[in-house]
Amino acid sequence: MKALNNRKRAMNETLSLLAGRVLDGQRLDRAEIDTLLKESERDCDDLLYWANKIRQRVFGNKIKVCSIVPGRLGGCDQDCAFCSQSVRYDTPVEKRARLLSDEEILAAASAAAENGVANFGIVYSGRTITEAELERIERLVRQIVAEYGLSVCVSLGIITTAQAERLAGAGVSRYNHNLETSERHFGNVVTTHKYADRVKTIEAAKEAGLGICAGGIFGIGETEADRVDMALELRRLGVDTVPLNFLHPIEGTPLGGARTLKPMQILRIIAIFRFIMPKVNLKIAGGRVLNLRDLQSWMFYAGATSILSGNYLTTAGRAVAEDMQMLADLGLEVERQIHNIKV
Ligand code: SF4
Numbered sequence: 001m002k003a004l005n006n007r008k009r010a011m012n013e014t015l016s017l018l019a020g021r022v023l024d025g026q027r028l029d030r031a032e033i034d035t036l037l038k039e040s041e042r043d044c045d046d047l048l049y050w051a052n053k054i055r056q057r058v059f060g061n062k063i064k065v066c067s068i069v070p071g072r073l074g075g076c077d078q079d080c081a082f083c084s085q086s087v088r089y090d091t092p093v094e095k096r097a098r099l100l101s102d103e104e105i106l107a108a109a110s111a112a113a114e115n116g117v118a119n120f121g122i123v124y125s126g127r128t129i130t131e132a133e134l135e136r137i138e139r140l141v142r143q144i145v146a147e148y149g150l151s152v153c154v155s156l157g158i159i160t161t162a163q164a165e166r167l168a169g170a171g172v173s174r175y176n177h178n179l180e181t182s183e184r185h186f187g188n189v190v191t192t193h194k195y196a197d198r199v200k201t202i203e204a205a206k207e208a209g210l211g212i213c214a215g216g217i218f219g220i221g222e223t224e225a226d227r228v229d230m231a232l233e234l235r236r237l238g239v240d241t242v243p244l245n246f247l248h249p250i251e252g253t254p255l256g257g258a259r260t261l262k263p264m265q266i267l268r269i270i271a272i273f274r275f276i277m278p279k280v281n282l283k284i285a286g287g288r289v290l291n292l293r294d295l296q297s298w299m300f301y302a303g304a305t306s307i308l309s310g311n312y313l314t315t316a317g318r319a320v321a322e323d324m325q326m327l328a329d330l331g332l333e334v335e336r337q338i339h340n341i342k343v
Pocket of ligand 1: 076077078079080083084085086124125126127
């Protein structure tokens with residue numbers, strides 16, 4: 001017992017030291033990150049404690065809330081093994097792509113504004129977009145910014161710098177394009193496009209001056225090393241928002257039978273990402289409700305600073321009002337961002 005307590009005290013001192021270095025602006029190296037990994041999910045209270053301290057020091061009590069709308073749903077010819085929108089898998093999502101009308105997208109933007117959600121995302125399924133689709137998005141974004149003052153993010157697959165520049169010109173704040181996992185594991189879950197395509201799109205969006213929302217999905221057969229590699233690549237790319245998704249297995253996809261991660265495993269992942277990227281906005285997105293269950297409010301004490309609220313693309317989330325109540329109960333404040341300006 002005494003030896004155990006001594007070990008725990010020594011580890012807590014190490015974590016405090018590492019948190020201090022992070023807060024001094026130093027980047028943790030691989031060996032230091034490996035030290036964090038020694039904290040198992042069964043005994044990671046000190047890791048969560050220090051991750052929370054980092055969050056509080058960098059972000060105060062501010063939390064960002066985002067909502068998304070699937071502008072185009074399903075009908076995707078790609079083969080991401082976790083995704084129900086691929087036509088290659090027999091899933092509840094229809095094989096024919098469903099395009100939301102302008103009215104439906106504008107109604108979702110209006111609802112987001114009414115609910116106090118300042119960040120609104122339009123997500124298209126598929127590898128990329130056509131010229132006609134790009135023109136439509138430009139028009140809709142201009143309208144949403146003008147009418148609702150929302151900060152608009154878009155997720156349209158693989159794009160070029162020229163396309164990204166047009167999106168920036170239309171008023172898009174941020175481009176979402178996830179790495180999903182490490183380069184090493186990527187080929188095990190996606191074969192129809194390459195990891196390098198994803199990196200290139202992130203670089204193109206960054207070059208165009210867009211903010212970058214890029215993260216990944218966990219529980220897809222990746223190792224701990226894959227998670228750390230993805231975090232280090234995101235840190236190298238200089239992204240500003242990192243969505244963390246946790247597999248919600250959908251019947252019919254290759255990962256439909258995968259075992260979901262436990263809540264404490266998820267909290268530990270969030271905390272490790274907070275240590276690796278202290279200043280990025282860590283957004284807990286898909287799979288939050290299913291996987292964290294009663295421990296949802298703990299995500300902030302593990303270092304999360306943002307949530308995707310309302311429904312996800314193909315699965316139900318939580319009502320925005322319920323999430324807003326959770327934030328109020330925790331004494332956390334929703335950060336308002338009106339079209340690129342923090343207020
Ligand atoms: S994640 Fe995107 S690219 Fe991959 S199958 Fe789903 S919709 Fe298509």
